[in-house]
Amino acid sequence: MNTRDRDEILISMVIKLIKRKAIPNLKNVIAKTHSADIAPWFPRLRPEEQIILFDLLIQEGCMGEVLNELNSEERDLFIETTEAPVLADILHTMPADDVSAMLANLPEAQQEELLKLIKGKASENLEQLLQYEEKTAGYIMTPHFFAASEETTAAATVERIREMVDVEMVFYVYVVDDENRLKGVISLRQLVATKSDTPLKDLMTTRVYTVYTHTPQEEVAQVVARYDLLAVPVLDDTAALVGIVTIDDVVDVIRDENTEDVLKMAGTGDVDIASKSVFRNTRARLPWLLASFVGGLIAVYMIGQFEEPLEKITALAFFIPIIMGMGGNIGTQSSTIIVRGLATGEVDLKEGWKVLWREFATGANLGVAYGVLLGIFVLIVTRFANWSVPDELAPKYVWFPVVVSLAICVNMIIAATVGTIIPMLFKRFRIDPAIATGPFVTTSIDVFGILFYFIIARIFLF
Amino acid sequence: MNTRDRDEILISMVIKLIKRKAIPNLKNVIAKTHSADIAPWFPRLRPEEQIILFDLLIQEGCMGEVLNELNSEERDLFIETTEAPVLADILHTMPADDVSAMLANLPEAQQEELLKLIKGKASENLEQLLQYEEKTAGYIMTPHFFAASEETTAAATVERIREMVDVEMVFYVYVVDDENRLKGVISLRQLVATKSDTPLKDLMTTRVYTVYTHTPQEEVAQVVARYDLLAVPVLDDTAALVGIVTIDDVVDVIRDENTEDVLKMAGTGDVDIASKSVFRNTRARLPWLLASFVGGLIAVYMIGQFEEPLEKITALAFFIPIIMGMGGNIGTQSSTIIVRGLATGEVDLKEGWKVLWREFATGANLGVAYGVLLGIFVLIVTRFANWSVPDELAPKYVWFPVVVSLAICVNMIIAATVGTIIPMLFKRFRIDPAIATGPFVTTSIDVFGILFYFIIARIFLF
Structure with missing residues (x-):
């Protein structure tokens, strides 16, 4: 169960x-x-x-x-x-x-x-x-920790731990000087395992990983996770020890940051998943859809520019969804891989060119694969479906399968590349890359995809 | 720094x-x-x-x-x-x-x-x-833990801890009987804080949260996070204690599961973010795009059925992208909120109707808002742009703004509803709901959106 x-x-x-x-x-x-x-x-x-x-x-x-x-x-x-x-x-x-x-x-x-x-x-x-x-270390820390001076003996420290009630979870004893500055740390296990009259200064590890009260909680989580700590000491601006962040709070931070990232990536704003309020939900999501709406209006204008070709070869309209869809999906794949990689540290901006190459090459592979597939499909279909074409365009109409094939291929390559570059640029300029997978980027990929499609059509068919 | x-x-x-x-x-x-x-x-x-x-x-x-x-x-x-x-x-x-x-x-x-x-x-x-x-508890557990019998005294236990080297991190002493069955647990802190000749059975907590070797790692993480544990004991099928999963491994599990979820949600399959192999990357992503491709072909067929209306009023084609885009985006919002909520436990299937109502109502609000906005836009544009309409359709053409307005509104409501229902159904039938936000669902939303658009157009304009 x-x-x-x-x-x-x-x-x-x-x-x-x-x-x-x-x-x-x-x-x-x-x-x-x-x-x-x-x-x-x-x-x-x-x-x-x-x-x-x-x-x-x-x-x-x-x-x-x-x-x-x-x-x-x-x-x-x-x-x-x-x-x-x-x-x-x-x-x-x-x-x-x-x-x-x-x-x-x-x-x-x-x-x-x-x-x-x-x-x-x-x-x-x-x-x-x-x-x-x-969302800083100061905000999530607890001011209850266990500190002792360098001269205190192991036995006296254990005695003091015995008397305490208030401290959440003791795993570490922090050793501080008179000005409350952190000198070292000892785990409770080390303390238990030593002779009772040894002063703490002879037991402590002096290499201590610390954060500051103003350190963002994401970074606190990274430090705790990276060095497998159970708690990390928090210092104020004078380097005095003022609190600790314990690993159970870090687990919550990781969860929350992940949820926030996922929602941002889907372009949902500050939605409270557990909230039942339709009003709050609507308000949080409305602005994110605006990007998509404006993009859509731009698409209306752009396709409007190609009214004449469309009137002559209506079949061009049939392929708008597949070209948009494939571009959108591969773009989302690329941007998600990059955004998540940047968040976990598995993708590093310094390796930017390598990553960009991989995504470009992947986009090219997939673009060619689906381009050829679609080309063959259209070649067969145009033989059977009697889509209407004006007589004067009939000789050029043989190029129709090439047009859709090329359009989907080019669009997929561009989408994979744009989907890679934008989150990396965002990261570079310290904007949260998670936004880059939202409506903003997918919409621009859509608009460009349609534009290229009609440009290619005009070149080959008219 | x-x-x-x-x-x-x-x-x-x-x-x-x-x-x-x-x-x-x-x-x-x-x-x-x-x-x-x-x-x-x-x-x-x-x-x-x-x-x-x-x-x-x-x-x-x-x-x-x-x-x-x-x-x-x-x-x-x-x-x-x-x-x-x-x-x-x-x-x-x-x-x-x-x-x-x-x-x-x-x-x-x-x-x-x-x-x-x-x-x-x-x-x-x-x-x-x-x-x-x-990905089970048995797979991620360590077989090194610290166990003692009920009769052992606190002092003897501390003495044994002193002698140990092999045990990763000791926070808890597990108390077991002769058959290695878990009887209780004591934290190192409790142990330190007691009189030395007390037997463990008088100190231990008997309410212990445990998992089995076959428990999925996600669930192990949930138990550790929920009860703020530093380690959870793992039992085999005979209820004997065989290992522990420590919180530092749980942090890694949470990270990995999140990455996996995010990638699944974007429809990228088993991509290894850190991998530089173009081939592996292509292979992992190819099948996911197939859903989108097949959906696109269905769209080709469907729009093909409306060739005649499209030939007469080409302007209908201009609005395909905005109707697809808005539906796709609101659908992604809804499904992401549900998938993430199900993963964190903040959305519960038992509250299904409440959640569905919220998403439906939100979809209706947003649909009406953007529907009205688009209607007004089109009303203005059709006055200025001279999009061609055959004379016989001119009287009905006044309905054109209503058609796009209604289409976007209906599509957004359907998209939000479908985006909510599908992940909940998946969860119900024990399919991973994360798949529901991928190309599979967005593509079906696209296809339905287009279908409704042309049906509405046919009703009002022809």
Whole structure:
């Protein structure tokens, strides 16, 4: 039985229990279930049922953990329907990085109200975290880490770890000087494996991979993934250690960045996949379609210029879709390969010419293959279908199969090349290459494809 | 300075040193560089330079670590140019899961030869790992984990950890019975934080998330990510503990699965992004374009059926690209949102009707918006452009703006709906929904769009 199936059984049961208002049974189920397994219940419940569940989770003391896993709509509903003091209590139980991410999305007045209610050290920490820009290391880091001075012994450090409650997950002990500057790092395993009176400075590794509070989260993820770290220390501008980003947050970052990339590549803008709002969905997608619309109007104008040839040989119109389609598809293939390669680091701008050559050559191979195929097809079809041709053009009409064959071949080569160059140029000028696979590029490939098709037709047939 | 810039400086230096054959300097650089930072040098070197570098890495004793990070082409070059005993020595230094993944890609004869050279326990382990199917937990797990019996005391466990060398990363101690069945788990942190004579059975958590050797790697990643684990234990069919999958491998799985999804969505097949082979690239992409080609031929046939209307009102052809383009783009948006949502779990089949409604309504909004826009545009243009219309059709020609307006609107609604339904159906019937965004679906949307366009035209104009 896989995770999905298990979720499903649990959800069906919970829905039934909620409908029956079987509160004691529900509490029982909640107590036995991991908070990460509770979150998937919400999208299946109506808002009034969600509110009942919120209340139970508060009573069971696990609302904080669940809150973190909810979709934005459900989280908004919770924040709206919960009184500020209760909300503040719950936020208090959550990791600081998760709270700051949540607060950052609230209107400023509400943010301040809540910060006032979350008193003391926690509130200070939060205010600090809220300073950092979204999607930076500062924004996703936790200020709770374990640091010790160079002179502390292994035994004393272990003793201190024993007493701690607040630190999320300890894998590393960070060794700092009096000014809180990072000097080295020791893994908990190393610490356990040594003699108790050794000072940390004799145990620590001094080569530490670090990031800064302003480092973009993508890059933080790259550092953690590349060096197989469990957490990376975050320094402020004075090089003082101010937090760590743990690998579980990095996993979320990788997921989110991937989703963002995929949506950008499809030209959907900032769509919230889990949102049910038609209005928001429409608004996010409208502008991206505009590129395609304008491109389409340009195509109208361009084909309009060839009205006369089209009137004489209507069959030219039959091949507009296949020429557009094949160009569009091969262009999408190339740009996707490049965009993804740039994102994972497997394609490097410095190898640009090699990559461009490969895509060009691939485009040429595929273009010739499908060009010949289409040429043969048209050759056969024109013998049987009696597509009308004016008598004066009949002698030149034998070239018709060559025209479509050549058009599809040229178009595919151009599409593969353009699909390769544009994302690389974007990358070079620090524009997100993911945009390059969207309507913007495919539309320009369409327009050029049609233009070349009619130019080739005019040369051979008229 | 970010990771990329740092890589770049290092690479330029290394390239120069290799060209100058400055071996001692190169050795010096290698000794100071993390193996994960050495791998990016290779794509920038010629094969003969790569072989020089291989040799130096073997001498410096870090070839094993680097090998794991190389692209498939460079890895193949290394395996081809290295003698079997040397290769076996290097494989011996690598984690078993990485070695088995590498061996799995080799021809069977070579595999056996190497297994013979890697003697003893390591070879046994490997043979075991090689049994498991690709992309399962068994395939990606490491057989090195730390297990102890229930009666062992905390102190004795810590003592044993001290003595170990072979275990990759210890975060958890797995507690097993005599038949190696998993009874519970303790984190290293918990272990450190307790009294030394407590037996493990009094410390352990008995709720352990596990996977089986045959669990697909995607699902392993989901479990690790969902429950914020650092490693997940892997059980065989007899429920005995046989390995663990660590989070650093899960990060790689998430990356790879995402790349695979993105490429599938673009209809590029099994393209190896880092490969430079034009032939392999062509072969992987050729079949995917066939769907688009066949769709294009169907479009040729369909438009052929409307030759007469097209001959009379050539302007109908001008709007083929915009109608195809807008339908294709909105369809891609919808299918991408659904495919990605299904992959991340944010879209659930059980909510299918809600999602379908949202996409339908969004399609309707956008369809009406762009339909009206295009209608107005055409209304204006037809006043100025003197597109030719036969006299007998002139009275009906006033409907022309309505035809294109309606066609684009209907097409966008259908495209959004089809783009939503197909990936959900695929998921329902356990076909990978990522395929649904490729040429297959976009092409069928194109074909339907054109068909409806001409049907609407025939109704209003003829």
